[in-house]
Amino acid sequence: MNARLHAFSGALHSALFRIQSAFINRDTGIDTSTPSATQSNRKHRGEVFIVGAGPGDAELLTLKAHRLLQTADVVLFDWLVSQSVLDCIPRHISKEFVGKRCGKHSMPQTMICQRLVELGLEGKRVVRLKGGDPAIFARTSEETMALHNAGIKFAIVPGITAASGASAYTGIPLTDRRFAQSVKFMTAQFQNPETQADWTAIANSAKHETTVIYMGLKRLQQLSEKLIDEGIDSGLPVAVIENACCPEQQVVTGTITTIYQRVLDAVVAGPALVIIGEVVTARQPVSAELMNKSTISQ
Numbered sequence: 001m002n003a004r005l006h007a008f009s010g011a012l013h014s015a016l017f018r019i020q021s022a023f024i025n026r027d028t029g030i031d032t033s034t035p036s037a038t039q040s041n042r043k044h045r046g047e048v049f050i051v052g053a054g055p056g057d058a059e060l061l062t063l064k065a066h067r068l069l070q071t072a073d074v075v076l077f078d079w080l081v082s083q084s085v086l087d088c089i090p091r092h093i094s095k096e097f098v099g100k101r102c103g104k105h106s107m108p109q110t111m112i113c114q115r116l117v118e119l120g121l122e123g124k125r126v127v128r129l130k131g132g133d134p135a136i137f138a139r140t141s142e143e144t145m146a147l148h149n150a151g152i153k154f155a156i157v158p159g160i161t162a163a164s165g166a167s168a169y170t171g172i173p174l175t176d177r178r179f180a181q182s183v184k185f186m187t188a189q190f191q192n193p194e195t196q197a198d199w200t201a202i203a204n205s206a207k208h209e210t211t212v213i214y215m216g217l218k219r220l221q222q223l224s225e226k227l228i229d230e231g232i233d234s235g236l237p238v239a240v241i242e243n244a245c246c247p248e249q250q251v252v253t254g255t256i257t258t259i260y261q262r263v264l265d266a267v268v269a270g271p272a273l274v275i276i277g278e279v280v281t282a283r284q285p286v287s288a289e290l291m292n293k294s295t296i297s298q
Contacts, residue, residue, distance in 0.1 A: 045152050046073075046124040048116055050140055052133040052159015053077070056245035057169075058084035060160050068157065069093075072127040074119055076112070080131025080271060082246060109139055113146035120152035133161040137187055137214050161185075163212040166244035166273050169291055170251050171284035174210050179278035183210040188219040203230035210277035217272040221260045227276075232256055237280035242272040247292060253280060 049068050054060035061069075069075065069089050077086065079099030089095060098112045119126045134140040134156050147154045163185060167174050174183045184202070189195050202211055206227070216223055217240070228234060238259040242250040254262040256276070 044123050046120040046122060046126060048120055048126040048128060048147055048152060048154040049157055050128045050130065050134050050143065050154060051157040052161075053081045053085045053129050053131050054160040054245070055132055055162045055165030056082045056084070056243065056249075057165070058082065058088055060165060060245065061085060061088065062157065062159065064157050065159060068127050069129075071125065073124040075127045075129055076115065076119075077129040078131060081129050082131075084246075085129070109142055113143050116143055117146055117150045117152065120147060120150060130159070131162070132165075133159045136161045136163075136185060162214065162244055162273050163275075166241040166275070169245045169249060169286065170239070170241055171286035172239055172241075172275055173279050173282055173284070174212070174275075176279050176282045179282060180208060180210040182208075183212060185212050185214065187214050188216040188223050199226050199230045203227050203232035206232050206236055206276060207278070210275065210279050213274040213276070215271075216274040217263070217268065217270045220263060220274065223274070224256050224260055227256055236276060237278060239275045239280045239283075240268060240272050241275070242268045242270060244273055 049072075051065045051068055052062075053065070054062075066088060072089075072093055074094040074096060075089055076096045076098045079097075086095070096115070098107045098115065116126060116128060128143065130138045130140070132138065135158065140156065144154055144156070163174060163183075166172070175181060184205075186197055186202075189197070213223065220240070224238075234255065234257045236256050238254055238256055240252045240259060240263050242248075242252075250266065250268065252259070252262050252266045252268060
């Protein structure tokens, strides 16, 4: 009798667990009743670390970022993460490409968020590896919101942003008390008037402020024309840095009126960063040989 009662109780418990699982995280749109998520995994959810991979050179990873890459179950990385950084990940750790790139086949952000939640619900230790710094134009908040709604713990590990890396590796300062007392980070958007930058304000402040444009290569001609229309100095210096902090780094300089053609002539394909301002003329003669040394003599 007690054996039959125990069996009935166990079956009832299992049924109730399946019903409960079906309703967990309804807001994420993920069916948590699928067989891939076991009962033990449901009781022990995973953790997600959103990690900045820096601008290219693997030696620019933080110690925390490197440690997490050694202890992850799976690493989700985007297209801005360099091969040298990916080479730091042990072979036994699973890697998944979840990149997004303008004009190329890419994974929608909603699917990336869903994948993070799926892995978290499976009890995985996940590193979401993003190029540069997660706080700058990385859509981090969308991923953290999905994780928070699913009840999955997460942490954010900063990285060196592309602007800082490009400045160091090219010798172009972001600020200089002779020319620029402030610096502006922005992306170039033209499709939606409501999300466009204040081009008039940028043109007016460009003489005494550095403007750094992320993901601006494909819109460089529009960008130049827009600023000229707003009255910017046509002779204002501009630098375009391709593959910053990597051995194949290329720097193209010019002015607002000449930079687009010079970039075409140099066959710049990206990824590239655009720096506008008088600081381009203050470029320091950084030794590429020293920057590319993988070890430092004791």
